Amino acid sequence: MMNNTMIVTQNDIENMDSRYRAHFVNCLSGFKSANLIGTCSKDGIDNLCIVSSVFHLGSHPPLLGMIMRPHTVPRDTLKNIKDTGQYTVNHVHAALFEQAHQSSARYPSEESEFAHLKLNPLRSSCMSAPFVAESHLRIALKVRDIVEIAANNTELIIGEVIEVNVPDHSVLEDGFIDLEALNTVTVSGLDSYHQTTCLDRLSYAKPDTPLTSIKK
Amino acid sequence: MMNNTMIVTQNDIENMDSRYRAHFVNCLSGFKSANLIGTCSKDGIDNLCIVSSVFHLGSHPPLLGMIMRPHTVPRDTLKNIKDTGQYTVNHVHAALFEQAHQSSARYPSEESEFAHLKLNPLRSSCMSAPFVAESHLRIALKVRDIVEIAANNTELIIGEVIEVNVPDHSVLEDGFIDLEALNTVTVSGLDSYHQTTCLDRLSYAKPDTPLTSIKK
Numbered sequence: 457m458m459n460n461t462m463i464v465t466q467n468d469i470e471n472m473d474s475r476y477r478a479h480f481v482n483c484l485s486g487f488k489s490a491n492l493i494g495t496c497s498k499d500g501i502d503n504l505c506i507v508s509s510v511f512h513l514g515s516h517p518p519l520l521g522m523i524m525r526p527h528t529v530p531r532d533t534l535k536n537i538k539d540t541g542q543y544t545v546n547h548v549h550a551a552l553f554e555q556a557h558q559s560s561a562r563y564p565s566e567e568s569e570f571a572h573l574k575l576n577p578l579r580s581s582c583m584s585a586p587f588v589a590e591s592h593l594r595i596a597l598k599v600r601d602i603v604e605i606a607a608n609n610t611e612l613i614i615g616e617v618i619e620v621n622v623p624d625h626s627v628l629e630d631g632f633i634d635l636e637a638l639n640t641v642t643v644s645g646l647d648s649y650h651q652t653t654c655l656d657r658l659s660y661a662k663p664d665t666p667l668t669s670i671k672k
Numbered sequence: 673m674m675n676n677t678m679i680v681t682q683n684d685i686e687n688m689d690s691r692y693r694a695h696f697v698n699c700l701s702g703f704k705s706a707n708l709i710g711t712c713s714k715d716g717i718d719n720l721c722i723v724s725s726v727f728h729l730g731s732h733p734p735l736l737g738m739i740m741r742p743h744t745v746p747r748d749t750l751k752n753i754k755d756t757g758q759y760t761v762n763h764v765h766a767a768l769f770e771q772a773h774q775s776s777a778r779y780p781s782e783e784s785e786f787a788h789l790k791l792n793p794l795r796s797s798c799m800s801a802p803f804v805a806e807s808h809l810r811i812a813l814k815v816r817d818i819v820e821i822a823a824n825n826t827e828l829i830i831g832e833v834i835e836v837n838v839p840d841h842s843v844l845e846d847g848f849i850d851l852e853a854l855n856t857v858t859v860s861g862l863d864s865y866h867q868t869t870c871l872d873r874l875s876y877a878k879p880d881t882p883l884t885s886i887k888k
Contacts, residue, residue: 461837461838461840466834473847474732479849480848484836486726487704487856487868488727508728511727512701512724513739514741514824514826516690516694517823517824518682518685519823519824525730554883562879607816616823620678621677630691631696632861632863633861635860647848647875648870649874650858650869653867655766657864661776667773
């Protein structure tokens with residue numbers, strides 16, 4: 457079944473139709489995170505936008521990275537982050553993915569996506585950027601740094617975690633957060649949403665020592 | 673069920689035991705990609721290491737990002753990438769995740785993880801870095817740039833896609849790659865592996881236009 461392997465060269469990719477190429481290349485890295493980014497403009501207008509580009513950057517200090525394209529959607533999100541230095545990251549779960557996907561539509565800047573999507577902003581005591589009340593795992597971040605990526609004119613937003621809201625039943629005794637207990641989804645490509653089933657949690661790997669399951 | 677929400681502050685995270693913090697913070701971004709990075713040293717020794725830090729950076733040119741910690745595992749991988757300017761990214765599938773996890777053990781630099789893990793290197797005509805023969809989706813990359821991330825002394829490796837090996841049945845007519853047809857897994861935290869089930873693929877979002885399913 458797997459024996460008809462296509463060899464796709466750099467030249468083949470260059471010659472793809474741009475929409476085909478966007479679908480194809482967006483799948484190459486594997487599964488991605490699904491998060492709603494909550495921001496508030498200087499004028500107090502809330503904004504919400506789904507991104508699949510949030511990634512783990514480091515634990516100590518607790519940092520998340522996020523790639524943004526300055527000249528495409530989500531422009532309001534990037535502007536608000538630069539203007540205010542803060543934003544929230546809200547996990548998308550299985551009952552929320554359609555509303556979350558709809559947030560990528562180009563609504564006018566002066567209209568809040570919360571109203572369009574029938575989602576509720578939730579204020580934190582730590583910042584003005586709104587959480588998504590319906591999300592099960594919510595993170596408030598302050599901008600630590602913005603790095604321009606010269607290779608393709610994107611920007612890497614580096615945020616430091618200021619506050620996490622997480623259901624206590626999902627945090628296991630070793631600190632692991634059971635994302636399946638939260639129904640957090642994952643994304644592939646530009647538009648495909650997936651639920652997960654845990655195969656296993658594996659012990660810390662050492663040479664010549666068999667791995668063991670540490671799944672609770 | 674979701675109503676006992678813990679509020680975890682920046683100070684709480686700072687005061688966590690370091691291993692607990694590593695588990696907790698590594699879960700915050702959501703699901704991550706699972707890839708084996710193949711490299712070859714200047715002396716011709718193959719190296720293999722699992723990472724969950726590969727992410728989509730852009731489609732045109734086709735670029736993948738990857739975060740590396742210079743002073744921890746995988747040091748050989750980072751050294752080889754810097755010495756040779758090339759590496760491969762190989763999707764981890766459900767029958768491969770235990771071998772893939774074991775690749776994070778600290779084997780001596782002069783020993784190939786391929787032998788230890790009983791995996792087969794596969795040579796491409798385009799570079800010396802080895803593919804993993806058992807992987808279903810393999811990508812050869814050349815280093816485009818290396819960006820130092822001052823916020824936590826990590827390095828962002830930016831690679832340009834030179835070649836992709838992908839089973840033809842998994843590439844749909846719009847360019848989307850069906851990762852579930854390849855059994856590609858996803859990672860949460862440091863050690864949890866997950867299979868996926870597609871909820872839906874959704875049409876391009878526009879204001880005031882209902883989303884439709886585009887799942888084949």
